[in-house]
Amino acid sequence: xxxxxxxxxxTAWQVGAHSAVELCEASLxxxxxxDPVLGAFTEVTADRALSRAAAIDRDRExxxxxxxxxxxxxxxxxxxxxxxxxxxSSRILETFVPPYTATAVAKLEAAGAIIIGKTNCDEFAMGSxxxxxxxxxxxxxxxxxxxxxxxxxxxxxAVASGMAPLALGSDTGGSIRQPAALxxxxxxxxxxxxxxxxxxxxxxxxxxxxxxxxxxxxxxxLALSVIAGGDAADATSAPHPVPDYTVGLxxxxxxxxxxxxxxxxxxxxxxxxxATHVQQALETLKARGASIVxxxxxxxxxxxxxxxxxxxAEASSNLARYxxxxxxxxxxxxGRDTLRAMYCRTRERGFGAEVKRRIMxxxxxxxxxxxxxxxxxxxxxxxLIRRDYERAFEQVDLVAMPTSPTPAFRIGERIADPVQMYLxxxxxxxxxxxxxxxxxxxxxxxxxxxxxxxxxxxRHFDEATLLRAADAYERDANWSVHRPPHVGARTxx
Amino acid sequence: MTYEAxxxxxxxxxxxxxxxxxxxxxTVFGAPPNTHVCPVCLGFPGVLPVLNRSAVDLGxxxxxxxxxxxxxxxxxxxxxxxxxxxxxxxxxxxxxxPLASAGSVSFAMPDGPxxxxxxxxxxxxxxxxxxHEGFPDSDRTTYVDFNRAGVPLIEIVTEPDLRSAADAAExxxxxxxxxxxxDVNDGNMDEGSLxxxxxxxVRPAGTAALGTKAEVKNLNSFRFLQKALxxxxxxxxxxxxxxxxxxxxxxLFDVSTGTTVSMRxxxxxxxxxxxxxxxxxPVRVSAERLAAVRERMIELPDxxxxxxxxxxxxxxxxxxxxxxxxxxxxxxxxxxxxxxxxKTASNWIRGELARVLNDTGRSMADPPVSPTRxxxxxxxxxxxxxxxxxxxxxxxxxxxxADSAEAIVRRDGLTQIDDEGAIIALIxxxxxxxxxxxxGYRAGKTATFGFLVGQVMKAxxxxxxxxxxxxxxxxxxx
Numbered sequence: 008x009x010x011x012x013x014x015x016x017x018t019a020w021q022v023g024a025h026s027a028v029e030l031c032e033a034s035l036x037x038x039x040x041x042d043p044v045l046g047a048f049t050e051v052t053a054d055r056a057l058s059r060a061a062a063i064d065r066d067r068e069x070x071x072x073x074x075x076x077x078x079x080x081x082x083x084x085x086x087x088x089x090x091x092x093x094x095x096s097s098r099i100l101e102t103f104v105p106p107y108t109a110t111a112v113a114k115l116e117a118a119g120a121i122i123i124g125k126t127n128c129d130e131f132a133m134g135s136x137x138x139x140x141x142x143x144x145x146x147x148x149x150x151x152x153x154x155x156x157x158x159x160x161x162x163x164x165a166v167a168s169g170m171a172p173l174a175l176g177s178d179t180g181g182s183i184r185q186p187a188a189l190x191x192x193x194x195x196x197x198x199x200x201x202x203x204x205x206x207x208x209x210x211x212x213x214x215x216x217x218x219x220x221x222x223x224x225x226x227x228x229l230a231l232s233v234i235a236g237g238d239a240a241d242a243t244s245a246p247h248p249v250p251d252y253t254v255g256l257x258x259x260x261x262x263x264x265x266x267x268x269x270x271x272x273x274x275x276x277x278x279x280x281x282a283t284h285v286q287q288a289l290e291t292l293k294a295r296g297a298s299i300v301x302x303x304x305x306x307x308x309x310x311x312x313x314x315x316x317x318x319x320a321e322a323s324s325n326l327a328r329y330x331x332x333x334x335x336x337x338x339x340x341x342g343r344d345t346l347r348a349m350y351c352r353t354r355e356r357g358f359g360a361e362v363k364r365r366i367m368x369x370x371x372x373x374x375x376x377x378x379x380x381x382x383x384x385x386x387x388x389x390x391l392i393r394r395d396y397e398r399a400f401e402q403v404d405l406v407a408m409p410t411s412p413t414p415a416f417r418i419g420e421r422i423a424d425p426v427q428m429y430l431x432x433x434x435x436x437x438x439x440x441x442x443x444x445x446x447x448x449x450x451x452x453x454x455x456x457x458x459x460x461x462x463x464x465x466r467h468f469d470e471a472t473l474l475r476a477a478d479a480y481e482r483d484a485n486w487s488v489h490r491p492p493h494v495g496a497r498t499x500x
Numbered sequence: 501m502t503y504e505a506x507x508x509x510x511x512x513x514x515x516x517x518x519x520x521x522x523x524x525x526x527t528v529f530g531a532p533p534n535t536h537v538c539p540v541c542l543g544f545p546g547v548l549p550v551l552n553r554s555a556v557d558l559g560x561x562x563x564x565x566x567x568x569x570x571x572x573x574x575x576x577x578x579x580x581x582x583x584x585x586x587x588x589x590x591x592x593x594x595x596x597x598p599l600a601s602a603g604s605v606s607f608a609m610p611d612g613p614x615x616x617x618x619x620x621x622x623x624x625x626x627x628x629x630x631x632h633e634g635f636p637d638s639d640r641t642t643y644v645d646f647n648r649a650g651v652p653l654i655e656i657v658t659e660p661d662l663r664s665a666a667d668a669a670e671x672x673x674x675x676x677x678x679x680x681x682x683d684v685n686d687g688n689m690d691e692g693s694l695x696x697x698x699x700x701x702v703r704p705a706g707t708a709a710l711g712t713k714a715e716v717k718n719l720n721s722f723r724f725l726q727k728a729l730x731x732x733x734x735x736x737x738x739x740x741x742x743x744x745x746x747x748x749x750x751x752l753f754d755v756s757t758g759t760t761v762s763m764r765x766x767x768x769x770x771x772x773x774x775x776x777x778x779x780x781x782p783v784r785v786s787a788e789r790l791a792a793v794r795e796r797m798i799e800l801p802d803x804x805x806x807x808x809x810x811x812x813x814x815x816x817x818x819x820x821x822x823x824x825x826x827x828x829x830x831x832x833x834x835x836x837x838x839x840x841x842x843k844t845a846s847n848w849i850r851g852e853l854a855r856v857l858n859d860t861g862r863s864m865a866d867p868p869v870s871p872t873r874x875x876x877x878x879x880x881x882x883x884x885x886x887x888x889x890x891x892x893x894x895x896x897x898x899x900x901x902a903d904s905a906e907a908i909v910r911r912d913g914l915t916q917i918d919d920e921g922a923i924i925a926l927i928x929x930x931x932x933x934x935x936x937x938x939x940g941y942r943a944g945k946t947a948t949f950g951f952l953v954g955q956v957m958k959a960x961x962x963x964x965x966x967x968x969x970x971x972x973x974x975x976x977x978x
Contacts, residue, residue, distance in 0.1 A: 327589020
């Protein structure tokens with residue numbers, strides 16, 4: 008039963024082939040078997056999941072029309088889950104149990120999905136390798152000495168290794184798409200505002216977006232249909248009606264114009280295998296009836312610095328609330344403490360190195376005398392990047408790029424070089440800066456056998472076209488039949 | 501050399517929106533600590549602010565009353581600083597694009613009119629409250645109450661147009677009256693609903709350049725504002741007079757000593773790292789919405805005062821007194837509408853009614869006698885059914901019962917005695933019992949006339965028509 012897609016799992020429950028309890032048990036068994044090695048989960052909610060599964064099985068009729076009834080799902084640990092510890096993989100929230108549930112998670116549960124556990128990530132979603140988690144290392148199931156990508160690394164591994172058919176992640180600069188690419192699965196970052204951010208522990212509020220990680224494009228479409236929609240609790244969510252995204256998956260790519268920013272693709276640092284497979288994917292789409300057009304995104308080269316100015320500025324403010332006063336970690340008092348000393352020690356010990364680096368960067372960016380040169384300038388460049396895309400979308404329906412310039416790198420390889428690590432986001436940050444929807448879909452394997460992802464970016468709120476193209480490609484390429492080798496605790500212990 | 505003071509005020513007023521600005525928690529004052537809180541106003545991870553529309557409308561109403569231009573688009577920003585009573589580590593406020601700009605308030609001082617420019621009116625959330633005293637372990641522990649965190653505020657910033665402590669106090673009092681009048685703010689300075697900070701500098705009289713300013717905080721009554729400013733202006737004058745430069749700093753008014761003391765210097769000032777709040781879209785005020793707020797806008801005190809003079813023929817003084825609060829103005833207008841003569845109604849509201857309110861500790865918001873009831877009473881006086889003196893007695897009884905004036909007059913037999921025969925009989929009786937006074941009067945001690953009138957009225961139980969008594973007594977003594 009493990010290695011089942013979301014669509015297959017829900018059909019299995021709907022037709023009565025498997026009970027929700029059986030689906031849950033299969034997931035839990037896969038976790039028990041593989042997770043000691045892979046480290047995808049920070050918390051497995053077995054009891055809660057099994058009792059909920061039993062309740063859904065008991066009341067089949069009431070749940071019969073819910074799209075995800077009985078299906079186990081994994082949730083990135085920066086999405087709040089009532090009564091379930093939510094840490095954002097940070098020491099400072101190690102004991103934090105929120106009294107509320109993120110809207111996207113609540114929608115999954117209302118649709119009958121069962122939370123099987125919370126997944127590891129880079130602390131506060133800051134990173135591209137999941138190495139910044141305060142708690143554990145997450146390994147790529149295709150090569151366990153390699154990183155799974157990040158920050159939603161745990162979610163990507165949970166899906167890729169068959170521990171759950173769907174995981175939610177969050178994407179601030181590529182945190183869904185890049186780990187999906189490096190783990191050989193599908194990752195979708197919806198349009199900014201398409202999915203409520205309520206209950207998502209904020210990293211950079213104007214960039215953060217919740218989205219699904221799945222085996223197939225059809226599964227991503229199914230999941231998006233459930234979690235999308237306006238939310239009175241998120242003033243930046245969009246009221247646009249939510250279509251059934253699975254309906255448009257016709258396999259037809261005829262008439263689609265796909266733009267390729269050649270300058271970017273041929274740029275420095277793009278792995279040859281990556282370039283080759285992305286080119287082949289474009290040929291496949293062309294054979295399906297799409298036309299491939301060269302386009303220019305002149306400002307895209309400035310996307311990384313722009314992103315790291317905007318994201319760190321917002322992060323420095325978003326993370327100010329972790330002060331040890333009301334909840335979470337507080338450093339123990341030392342003698343007659345001053346308030347300032349309590350703050351400093353709490354944040355010194357509660358945050359990891361990368362989080363502190365970004366808080367300092369962001370604080371600097373917003374400081375008097377630097378604001379205009381950094382934050383304001385970054386916002387101006389952000390506008391230019393958005394205009395680049397608007398101009399491109401006058402000619403084309405989608406923009407294609409690699410998701411990541413390289414396949415998964417080795418654990419520890421870039422940890423000492425933050426700038427090199429930041430460059431992993433070169434192709435993904437533009438979609439966040441411009442608010443556009445983007446998807447990563449598997450497009451082959453490197454000579455070393457590591458997954459490579461193709462990224463497609465669409466117009467605002469046009470996830471339908473994005474999903475249609477990705478699905479059409481997937482039908483031909485069908486990379487999702489390739490699953491990583493079984494990684495079991497027994498074989499590695 | 502003479503120096504003049506230059507003063508600008510920053511006033512924080514809580515908006516009476518019922519709920520907090522970014523969540524649904526109550527804003528009622530005085531609840532047990534940390535009972536009006538939720539994940540949003542406590543700054544929990546992952547929660548988001550959602551703007552309370554009625555707070556925006558109240559802000560617009562206040563800004564319109566202050567003659568401001570309402571900006572079509574205004575933007576929330578984060579003001580970042582660490583403090584235990586600031587749950588998110590930033591305050592959501594408006595910075596570069598406020599709700600409203602460029603208004604003014606005019607008022608009269610004994611030596612002439614004043615006009616104070618309003619630079620801006622912006623929306624923001626209040627912080628919580630640090631409780632440094634009142635607990636057994638207060639020597640080493642500070643508690644925090646977050647009931648106030650997220651309460652909607654407007655900040656009103658004036659131009660540096662004020663020139664004296666007295667002007668500033670009068671302006672603040674005028675501003676308070678307007679905000680309370682409009683139901684924007686409850687005016688309770690003791691509860692911190694209305695707070696004032698002042699920027700003060702001095703310069704040689706007649707020069708245009710501004711001197712170095714000090715910001716004085718904690719001026720939460722008109723008296724404190726005036727005292728603090730008087731002290732601060734004198735302090736700065738003395739410094740400048742001695743050729744010592746004023747230091748730019750924040751100073752705190754110490755109520756117990758009546759002085760201002762340095763709190764932090766310019767170098768220690770926070771860098772608030774303002775930037776636009778990404779969790780909230782810009783506030784857009786459409787023409788329709790503006791029109792709707794305007795439509796619900798009630799007549800302002802100044803306009804109403806002028807109308808009371810023009811429409812009811814009231815003296816300026818009466819009109820000014822009646823329009824000091826909306827309740828008294830409303831009461832007056834309702835009394836007149838119910839048929840009472842305007843000037844009599846004004847006298848009664850400012851006299852008897854005010855006295856009764858004062859004695860019973862009630863307010864114009866909750867009067868013991870309705871305008872209709874008062875009008876009925878005043879109509880009885882006008883018709884001559886009862887005397888003014890008896891009316892006061894009847895009014896006392898109305899205060900403690902629900903009966904109408906007419907019912908009380910009938911029940912207690914208080915109808916005025918106009919009958920000539922009855923009054924002559926009373927006079928005859930009084931004259932026979934007061935022969936000394938009569939003799940005195942006839943000997944030229946006219947002052948005893950008043951005494952005799954009093955005796956007749958007393959014999960009549962106050963009910964005799966005093967005019968008739970005077971006439972008939974004169975005849976009897978002639």
